[in-house]
Amino acid sequence: MNIDDEIEASPESNVAGPRDLGLVAVHRGVDPSTGNQDVEEYHAIEDEEEQNESQIDNDVNSNENIETSSAPDSPESSTIHEFDMTLPSSHSYLGSNLQELRGRTLLDEGIYMNLPLLIRESVVLFPGQILPLAKFGRSVVEMLLKCISDNRTFGVLCYRDDKLQTIGTTAEIYQYNEENSPEGFCIKAIGRQKFEVLRIIHGFQKVSANVKILPEIVLPSPFADYRSFSLDFQRGQFDKINNHKKEKIEKVEALLTHWPSWVYKQFDPQSLASHIKHHLTHIETRGSHAPDDPIELSYWVAQNLPLTDDERVLLLKFDCAISRLQWELKYLTKDRYLACSNCGIQIGKQSDVFPMSKEGPQNTFCNSGGFVHDTITLYDVSNIILSGEQPSTEYSWFPGYAWTIAYCERCNDHKGWCFEAHNDKSLRPQSFWGLTRRGLKSIKGDLIEDLYELDPGLVVPSLLDTLLRH
Ligand SMILES: [Zn+2]
16 A cells, blocks of 8 residues: 555544655555554544533534524624634644744755755645644654754655655744654744755655755846936835836836837736735735735745645746746636535635635644644635534634534545634634645636646746847
8 A cells, every 4th residue: 555545545634644754654655653653643632522522512513503603693792803813823722832943044045955854745835834743753853853953944845646846945943842752742834945856865764855945036127238227317216116107117118128018017026916916905905914025925825825736836846936926816817716626516716715814814734633734714615514523622723713524515525624613602703614725626717727838947037038138
């Protein structure tokens, strides 16, 4: 049985999650002791939940809860309070006794180095993305402790369908708990810089790699060679220049070239970023804030869209924010709905996606079994059924809410969770859905076909070169 079979065959895999995937595991199958251990741990949690029935006695049947929660506000709820959207990014379910690590490690772009690796199924980390991790094997805990005493940095590499990606992102640990037992050890890390794997190095139960830290390419203005110095007095202070004046100047400068100004706008990071921000208005008005800087925005959008692993890796491969923003803008301008990744039935509408966190509508969480889920939040879904189990507050990613596992009605594949306010009728929203990215696919439009025609490394530079040569 290969590793995928092992993961898919386990009924708990979507709940308790698979284990750390060392290269040994990739080629020879999961270490049975590690795998069994996690499953046992999950059953232990289940048992504990059953014992805590007194705590959940007040909860009624989950389906009834949904109906209750979608009903109009009860007249008896005296004060209404909105959910604190700063809570999810604190990942308080990992405990409150975490140690802070200060400082920031910035690796020189283009350098070659040896990097310890953490290989996880379906985890594609972007720069700026928060990654909570728990439930490691002993060797991984040792690796992470060594990182903490060194430069706090390790590499995160995605493994999927028997394939190890060659592009990953460094993760810098900023919090950890001091208890260094494999069961209790957890960390919070943040994505920093992209790297390319040159050679995997197998060690005893450890994996590292020779990598190259990839640069983020920032292209000069296409008008750099055509700059009209006579217009300099119009520019004023460059950083205070307003868009209207900037556009007027660019139109004049474009007259000196063979191309109209609108062509150049398609390659202007600021212009692309403002177009994308326009499409994110409904997210921002609901309490999330997307970055203004084009590079940060390009990664923020990549992190928050319900993309497949392949699409996320493709965006990671783009070496320039312009390429990412162009791809994302094309994605955002198509009408889409979310469907079951397994059977294709419609699950949710793009208009039902909303943020429950300041970080955006899709956040990365770690469950009690150590499995990492990118979870997108929606007001409403269709063709979903709930497990018959009582809602649980154990390890809840949204403090104040109890979760119930949700499955696709047609194929019974795990899709995510329904979250309901726990014993608090004044909390808003009363309920919502958190769907796991890997259980979804975004349909439709011809984008998927288009994107594979693009060569991520070449498309923008070659087009820009063409423009600049004329
Ligand atoms: Zn399905």
